[in-house]
Amino acid sequence: MAPRCCLLCCRAMKWTPVVFISAIIAWSYYAYVVQMCILIFLLLYHPILILFVWSYYQTIFAKLRGPPKEFYLSQTEWQRLESETNENNQKQQLENFAKKLPIQNRTIAGFPRYCEKCKTIKPDRCHHCSVCSSCVLKMDHHCPWVNNCVGFHNYKFFVLFLGYALLYCFYVAVSSLKYFLAFWSVSHGTGRFHVLFLFFVGVMFGISLTSLFGYHLYLTVHNRSTLESFRAPVFQTGPDKNGFSLGSGANFAEVFGDNKLRWFLPVFTSMGDGVTYPTRTVDLDSDGLLGQRQRWMEEGDQDSSFENRGVDMA
Secondary structure, eight states: OHHHHHHHHHHHHHTHHHHHHHHHHHHHHIIIIIIIOOHHHHHHHHHHHHHHHHHHHHHHHSOOOOOOGGGBOOHHHHHHHHHOOOHHHHHHHHHHHHTTSOOOOBOTTSOBOEETTTTEEOOTTOEEETTTTEEETTOOEEETTTTEEESTTTHHHHHHHHHHHHHHHHHHHHHHHHHHHHHTTSOOOTTHHHHHHHHHHHHHHHHHHHHHHHHHHHHHHTTOOHHHHHSOOEETTEEOTTTTOOOHHHHHHHHHOSOGGGTTSSSOOOOSOSSOOOOTTSOTTOOSHHHHHHHHHHTSOOOOOOOSSSSOOO
């Protein structure tokens, strides 16, 4: 009984940052709509708020995507692999299993990347999240503020969330500046303190979001995840931080899709399946979807387990 209670408490604690952010949003709505209540400002305030909350909701509740079933080893296969002590034999077993899988990334030693916890060959750009206890396709990072991993399933939503949060803070701060200055020069009631703190909160959160949003825009146009920015993905030819970069326009389209009308809506439009990705080294004359997509992307502008062991076990 006690372990179950502890588990429930831990799960509840993970939602604390989300509850905190939600409370800030709810309070800011009260301060702006009830205390300030300037009609002309409210006309634009509500569309920004809706897009902000919508993208935040999508980031939180987007279903995590893991490797397809064909990447998982059977019980017999993973038991034989993990009981093997010779690294060359381990590599041979992994190569035999992975030879029909569409993977390009390797460990530093050239092994197919294997997750010991999930018993699976990792697809390209996939990593294991210790918080979610699962391998996540194109994992960027685990974000406590959304109580979810950020990866292929919700990266567009996360970038939009940062962008709309920054726009929300900027709009609130600018539109409340006049009333913030008036606070110090005229008599005021208790309600005016809400406007005072609204300005401070908007400025403080806006400053912190500026660098974070800018960083993820940089990652988007260079087709990198946060993990890949610290550790370049390893291909058969060696590490290459720009291995997945196909030009800024194509990189942006890979996350936001090719329908411009839906770029700024928190609906899933990312290209691909999260398992395979075109690279700069793909044969442009090859047939199939990846070859066609690569050829289209090449028409745009061009950008030129973290263990050192052979088998990446997490």
